[in-house]
Every structure is written in C-alpha cells, then in structure tokens.
Amino acid sequence: MSRLVVVSNRVAVPTDGPAQAGGLAVALREALQENGGIWFGWSGKTSPKPQDEPTMTEVEPVTYATLDLSRRDHQEYYNGFANRTLWPLFHYRLDLADFNRQDYAGYLRVNTHFAERLRPLIREDDDLWVHDYHLIPFASELRRLGVENRIGFFLHTPFPTMEVLLALPSHDRLARSLCAYDVVGFQTVNDLRAFHEYIVHEAGGEILGDNMVRAFGRTLKAEVYPIGIEVETMQRTSAHAMQEPAVRRLVKHMGERNLVIGVDRLDYSKGIPERFRSFERFLEKFPAHQGKVSLMQIAPVSRGEVPEYKNIREELEALAGHINGVYGELDWMPIRYLNKGYPRETLTGFYRTCRVGLVTPLRDGMNLVAKEYVASQNPHEPGVLVLSRFAGAARELDAALQVNPYDQDNVAEALNRAITMPLEERRERWESMMAKVHDSSLDKWRERFLSVLRSVPPGGFGNA
Known part of the structure; x- marks a missing residue:
C-alpha cells in the first residue's frame, strides 16, 4: 500500500x-x-x-x-x-x-x-x-x-x-x-x-x-x-481518573454542591464572556441555586502575543471578579476561573465529576470537549451536556440541551433544567449521544x- x-x-x-x-x-x-x-x-x-x-x-x-x-x-x-x-x-x-x-x-x-x-x-x-x-x-x-x-x-x-x-x-x-x-x-x-x-x-x-x-x-x-475522539480510551481514563489527587480534592471540596464545567482554549470564538454573563443570569433568575452550584471554567492561554487574545483574558478576569464579588460567600464562589491547563487524565475526572458540561462556543468547527464530556460520564449517573447550536458537534449530539449562546435567558434556563433533570432522562439523553460519539470516533x-x-x-x- x-x-x-x-x-x-x-x-x-x-x-x-x-x-x-x-x-x-x-x-x-x-x-x-x-x-x-x-x-x-x-x-x-x-x-x-x-x-x-x-x-x-x-x-x-x-x-x-x-x-x-x-x-x-x-x-x-x-x-x-x-x-x-x-x-x-x-x-x-x-x-x-x-x-x-x-x-x-x-x-x-x-x-x-x-x-x-x-x-x-x-x-x-x-x-x-x-x-x-x-x-x-x-x-x-x-x-x-x-x-x-x-x-x-x-x-x-x-x-x-x-x-x-x-x-x-x-x-x-x-x-x-x-x-x-x-x-x-x-x-x-x-x-x-x-x-x-x-x-x-x-x-x-x-x-x-x-x-x-x-x-x-x-x-x-x-x-x-x-x-x-478516542472513545474507549476516554471511557477507561475517566473511570480511573476518579483516583487522581486533583479530582479527589475537587470532589471533597464540592461536597453536596453541583458543579458546571467549561473547558476551552482561551479564544474569542469559544463564547466564554457570554457564558459568564449567562451563568450570572442563571444565579439571578434561579436564586435557589445560589450557594449550591458553581461554574468551573478552565481556559489555558493561547496565542498570547495576539492583541485580541490579551483583550479577552482581561475581560474574563474582570467578569469573574465582578460576579464573584456580587454573589460570592465566604464558603462559596460562583465562578472558579482557572487560567491554566490540566493533563487529559485529570480533565476526564473533572468531566465525570461535574453535573453539567457547558459547551457554548459562538462558532466552532466541531468542539471535541462536548464529545469528551459525554464519553467521560458514569453510565449509571451521567451528567447533562448544554451545547451551543453553533458548535459542529450539535449536528450529531441532538440529545444535548441545545442553546443560543447569545441568549442569556436561554442558557440560564437550560442550566436550571440540567441541574434539576431526573436521572431517567439524563440516562436516555446520554445513551443517545454515546451512540453518536461511537459512530464518529477518531x-x-x-x-x-x-x-x-x-x-x-x-x-x-x-x-x-
């Protein structure tokens, strides 16, 4: 050949x-x-x-x-x-x-x-x-x-x-x-x-x-x-990752609280400022979740020498500080903004731990984080994917809660639905998405x- x-x-x-x-x-x-x-x-x-x-x-x-x-x-x-x-x-x-x-x-x-x-x-x-x-x-x-x-x-x-x-x-x-x-x-x-x-x-x-x-x-x-993605590898890794020290610390720290996760390269196409504002709207519109739900946003720096990327980093730092200042308590921060990367093994454990995967790019070719989040879930108690309709993955993962990332109320309502979704519906949606993830593996x-x-x-x- x-x-x-x-x-x-x-x-x-x-x-x-x-x-x-x-x-x-x-x-x-x-x-x-x-x-x-x-x-x-x-x-x-x-x-x-x-x-x-x-x-x-x-x-x-x-x-x-x-x-x-x-x-x-x-x-x-x-x-x-x-x-x-x-x-x-x-x-x-x-x-x-x-x-x-x-x-x-x-x-x-x-x-x-x-x-x-x-x-x-x-x-x-x-x-x-x-x-x-x-x-x-x-x-x-x-x-x-x-x-x-x-x-x-x-x-x-x-x-x-x-x-x-x-x-x-x-x-x-x-x-x-x-x-x-x-x-x-x-x-x-x-x-x-x-x-x-x-x-x-x-x-x-x-x-x-x-x-x-x-x-x-x-x-x-x-x-x-x-x-x-490498589906089977992701599944195995996420199960083993629950013993990773960083994952165990996260589980212990969160206790009974729910965690929403976003993982993106620091880029204006990923809609992270819009995501922060939507999460703020979620806390405002559904105050019962205050003190009980946090957003963990992982966003390692990329192309740091390009001016547009420096600007978005400054914008996100200001937004996270503002939201935490308004809503935060001594023992709870609404947004955990981490401007660094983590090994894939650790990330899969984070995915598996988090009740909601929030993937809301303004435009994306595919967005493999959406598929990674799905593949990393515990089949018996999976989380819920909230996915931008403007991500390429939305064409396949139609069982996700699809949202318009420009519409803060739409995203806030989807977050509330994801947090309160019954286990049976979570499993049905996850099984449907996993079939699609398997069919388009790497x-x-x-x-x-x-x-x-x-x-x-x-x-x-x-x-x-």
Whole structure:
C-alpha cells in the first residue's frame, strides 16, 4: 500500500514529549505507522532566517520532517494571516479580522517554501493528507511543482458562508487553492453547503453527483467527515481518573454542591464572556441555586502575543471578579476561573465529576470537549451536556440541551433544567449521544477520509 504523507502546521514529534501528542496526533501517527510515511510541517520554533532543509527525525516506520520559521514568517504567516485574518473570518468575526497584504504575502510565501522543501521527499505513489486553514494553498503550490499525487485536505474549522468569505480580498485565490485538492473534507453539512454556495454563485462551478465538484478547471470530491475522539480510551481514563489527587480534592471540596464545567482554549470564538454573563443570569433568575452550584471554567492561554487574545483574558478576569464579588460567600464562589491547563487524565475526572458540561462556543468547527464530556460520564449517573447550536458537534449530539449562546435567558434556563433533570432522562439523553460519539470516533473519521482519498483514480478525477 502507498505511503501516507501528513502535512500540518505543527508536527507532533515523539521525541518532543507527551505534551505534544493529543488525540488527533495519536490518530495521525497510527495512520502513518500502518504503512510508513512522513509527517511534515513547522517545528514550533523560530530562527533568524527560514530553514532551508527540514530536520529529519526517524521513528520507524515514520519520518518526522520539520522546519523552523523565520521570525518574519512566524509573524506574517502564523500570527498574521492565519490567526488574525483567516481564524476570525472562518469563525464569523469580521469585526476582528485584519486584512493585511503583507501578512497575506507571508502566508503564501511560507506555503510555497514548505511545498518546495517537501517536494524532494515525495514518492510517485505517496498519498498526501494536508490539515487546516494554515495550509490551504499547499496543494496548488505542489501542483505548480509538478506533483500529481492524490492530495486530500481536511478543514478543522468552520467554513464561512459566501457573504462572509467575500469580505476576504483574496477569496478567489483561496477557493481556487481548495480546488487543487482531490478530496476536501468539512466538519458539518453547513460547512459543505457554504462551500457549494461559493462554487456555484461566485466561482461559476458545478455541483455534480456523488459529492463531486467541478470548478477552476478541476474536478474534486467534497464531503462531510465529522471528527471524533478516542472513545474507549476516554471511557477507561475517566473511570480511573476518579483516583487522581486533583479530582479527589475537587470532589471533597464540592461536597453536596453541583458543579458546571467549561473547558476551552482561551479564544474569542469559544463564547466564554457570554457564558459568564449567562451563568450570572442563571444565579439571578434561579436564586435557589445560589450557594449550591458553581461554574468551573478552565481556559489555558493561547496565542498570547495576539492583541485580541490579551483583550479577552482581561475581560474574563474582570467578569469573574465582578460576579464573584456580587454573589460570592465566604464558603462559596460562583465562578472558579482557572487560567491554566490540566493533563487529559485529570480533565476526564473533572468531566465525570461535574453535573453539567457547558459547551457554548459562538462558532466552532466541531468542539471535541462536548464529545469528551459525554464519553467521560458514569453510565449509571451521567451528567447533562448544554451545547451551543453553533458548535459542529450539535449536528450529531441532538440529545444535548441545545442553546443560543447569545441568549442569556436561554442558557440560564437550560442550566436550571440540567441541574434539576431526573436521572431517567439524563440516562436516555446520554445513551443517545454515546451512540453518536461511537459512530464518529477518531479512528472511524480517519479511515473514512483515507478510504475516499485512496479511491481517487491515478491523475485525479480529471479536468473540467
């Protein structure tokens, strides 16, 4: 069978230590280990100038090939166009998107540099799988260099509607670049629909049968592949995690009180300020829960050098202080705001301990915390998931209490219902969600995508 070449913005090199290897990294590594292959991308390090030759780390049967970014490339490609233009745009935050031609030039420059460095490593029968918004132009750069291999792309974020995408000055180049792939995967039907809308109404392309798309002189397959989690691992880990010292301390401290948990990277797309205000509304509207229910929000810092992320951190600290000041008592704080991360083993124990999982992003590609919370529950006494309808996971987890994160009363009422929900209903909802979580596990997601990619005929699906 053909080798697999995985390309991602960051590479999880085993020698970097376990902190680098999340669930997705494990799934991709397993795919590489099945047939041998290469994992190529940024090392996570910066240097005065671009690295000409990748650093090769061999962990049989996988070769990890990484490049350092120059400080300029890191600023323009990563902090700039990827995270200050595409990220807010793809999450429907046009008010935060910075359209900067210099950053865009850096984005294209790094994609070109990466493609040129990978080209000598590619064999004729390799299959390439490229990940996420950082690398949308990557296939078009490889095609320019004469690469005719099968190339697939998976977008982990949402894909914006045509009206939002049109605000991007380079939208046509971006869409044309997506069509250089043979297979393009999206998280939800909504994302695929938005892509179709652009192809038909802006690019003048066609939507054919069997999930085929014809545009920009190429034919490709575009489908929905909802990403999942390592279900069985999560279940085992959460049961064992109840003996973790941090989890035992939490259980002892809470006593008979109920705990609501939110776990998010510190990002404006996650709706954490709106969540805090909704929890305040919950305490105001249902005063019987005061002194009995707390929100534990875990939000480790990310992209701390980007101004928008510094602003949201300051906003959350002010909000938590205000709510705790108004409602707190000597022996009870409404919000436990923890600006740090925890090992996965500890988190699963926290999930299992908490009566409610509060997952309310303003927009999210999938949001695996929702699935992790469900998989971590005690089957005999599960908690309740309160889930934003704007998370990709809401398309599958329809037995959650789905809410509009912009509507404080809606979220407050869902919290009250979750806290007071009878055990029988909690079990029924949990069982329904677990069936969906099993059906879209991380292994199944990977195999579904790769089976389609490997079915692409030699030379692709042909030109339009």
